[in-house]
């Protein structure tokens with residue numbers, strides 16, 4: 001039986017797509033939300049370090065799987081590598097209802113004012129596509145607030161003098177610190193930094209009908225056993241379904257956007273759970289498949305009207321692919337700093353997020369999550385052996401004595417960091433695979449060196465007897481869990497893919513609502529901004545719809 | 553040259569070949585029945601020795617006792633199927649190189665000789681065609697990573713016998729929701 005036409009079809013039930021589904025369906029529009037993955041339960045995916053969404057050596061616990069998917073990664077030397085989802089070069093987020101919001105660390109940042117005005121703040125940077133967003137922080141502020149209240153954030157910005165202004169407090173009180181973070185907080189204050197408790201999309205008190213966090217050792221990379229982490233899977237998506245106007249179709253992978261004989265977009269085609277090809281017609285199509293897959297879908301949708309893919313008239317689809325570099329330092333302490341009060345990562349400073357001489361952008365610094373035993377086998381000062389007797393002794397002696405400070409450094413975007421589709425490699429369904437290429441802008445090396453030095457300084461002040469650092473720069477493509485930028489929004493159709501509401505310039509009824517829209521990626525984890533953009537784009541579509549606009 | 557100890561390439565291969573099928577009929581096999589899914593008994597013995605070098609026994613189990621070989625064997629017919637050829641080729645290469653250099657099997661070298669041999673692999677300093685294109689380095693790092701995963705990862709994958717590594721690190725295991733952090 002053919003699918004009935006609906007008002008909107010949304011591709012991808014992650015951070016952006018989940019929010020849009022809720023905005024449209026509660027506004028009375030009929031919605032089909034298509035997701036290539038499935039619902040995730042904790043029972044299936046416990047706190048097994050080797051099969052998680054962070055350490056993925058035995059596979060991605062929350063998808064995609066190695067059997068059906070692959071990508072091509074072009075290394076800086078030009079060599080071509082076919083990579084599987086469980087390998088780092090794949091640059092995965094997740095494939096399940098909620099996507100990364102099921103297993104994320106849940107850091108819930110608002111970008112700062114400057115993050116929306118990088119070019120005005122720093123000027124033109126040669127070899128880069130650094131640009132201002134077509135919207136400002138003030139445009140997005142009410143939508144950040146919606147994300148914080150509808151999905152749930154614990155935090156208190158009053159201790160962070162660099163936080164952008166807000167109208168309403170976050171709904172839950174901030175998290176308390178464990179032993180390590182307490183030590184680091186005191187050290188940061190002594191250095192004249194401004195430490196505060198990181199805002200988290202995680203319940204510090206019962207909220208939204210779900211309990212407070214139990215402070216387990218494991219969190220990032222794992223679904224929450226008690227649903228204290230707030231993602232789209234346990235907030236906005238259930239609300240959308242409950243509205244009666246949204247059908248969620250799982251285990252269905254969208255292969256193409258359909259264009260009719262008049263060159264108008266009429267829906268999408270997809271393979272259902274039995275790998276049978278289906279179509280879903282809709283008045284509006286919204287792509288929320290994350291930065292790599294959204295670009296891939298547009299590029300794979302070729303027709304006589306769109307010979308280079310939809311929205312790609314000026315060759316901007318897939319460009320400006322960004323993630324974050326992660327400059328870091330580790331510090332070895334004399335005494336135990338580990339008290340098993342999880343999940344870690346609670347103290348941060350924004351002193352290095354802007355206006356540091358010679359640095360463009362920058363990023364916050366924070367302590368990281370509790371390191372699990374296998375991951376710790378690679379945490380060693382450069383002088384230490386990586387195996388044998390001394391390695392085992394180090395593991396035993398120091399597992400509870402090492403802290404890590406790190407932060408996401410805002411990368412300088414460039415035209416050549418990009419997603420294309422590969423002419424040869426295809427996935428299980430025969431859809432041309434995404435092909436990733438690019439290399440680091442030299443500004444990043446300078447910025448990351450600066451940040452890694454500050455991280456070491458902080459650890460030493462806290463009493464570390466030895467520190468060692470790394471720039472955390474990917475050799476080649478940078479995208480990963482924080483992938484963004486491939487369909488940047490802008491006012492000029494010649495240098496962007498969508499307008500400021502996420503509508504693809506060359507089509508009236510095709511929207512993007514995910515990390516692809518980011519013009520630049522901030523010195524912060526991106527999820528809350530992607531959710532806010534979901535409310536911004538979804539809110540715009542719904543209000544226009546109510547005015548009678550059918551986007552024809 | 554002690555010919556009695558010498559274990560030829562042909563014998564290594566023969567045993568390997570038979571072992572793949574699951575049942576080992578040659579007298580050279582310690583056990584007459586191969587308990588392995590992918591490894592032959594001979595390969596598994598060599599793997600045990602490598603595992604103990606990577607994670608040596610001390611007050612706590614070494615790599616072999618903890619089940620590193622079992623973990624790798626299990627993954628090689630699962631998510632690590634793509635590494636099957638690396639192990640087949642790499643273990644044979646170690647066997648051959650030991651025969652060439654010491655006229656012995658790897659397991660028969662004394663402890664420091666074994667360490668030196670693996671250090672040479674790690675540094676990419678092995679000689680011979682079979683090690684070309686940096687295979688010495690990549691195969692060593694594969695064994696090293698997989699041994700660490702086995703020893704320090706969840707025991708449900710066939711390593712970390714009795715969760716000993718968690719006990720060694722003084723980590724409560726399993727984690728019981730809402731319970732562990734209340735223990736003083």
Ligand SMILES: Cc1cc2nc3c(=O)[nH]c(=O)nc-3n(C[C@H](O)[C@H](O)[C@H](O)COP(=O)(O)OP(=O)(O)OC[C@H]3O[C@@H](n4cnc5c(N)ncnc54)[C@H](O)[C@@H]3O)c2cc1C
Pocket residue numbers: 011012013014015016017034035036037053054092093094095096097098099100101103104105106107108109220221252253254255288289290291293294297481482483513514515516525526527528530
């Ligand atoms: C372990 C981990 C930790 C993280 N920690 C943090 C953190 O602390 N703070 C933070 O801000 N961010 C964090 N992130 C990143 C965050 O999850 C992402 O930034 C966010 O989910 C991206 O949102 P999106 O809407 O762009 O894409 P996604 O949320 O990835 O959603 C895309 C969805 O589309 C689906 N899809 C893709 N292609 C198709 C197709 N063709 N057909 C059907 N469905 C398709 C995917 O399966 C996926 O579900 C983390 C991520 C991970 C994995």
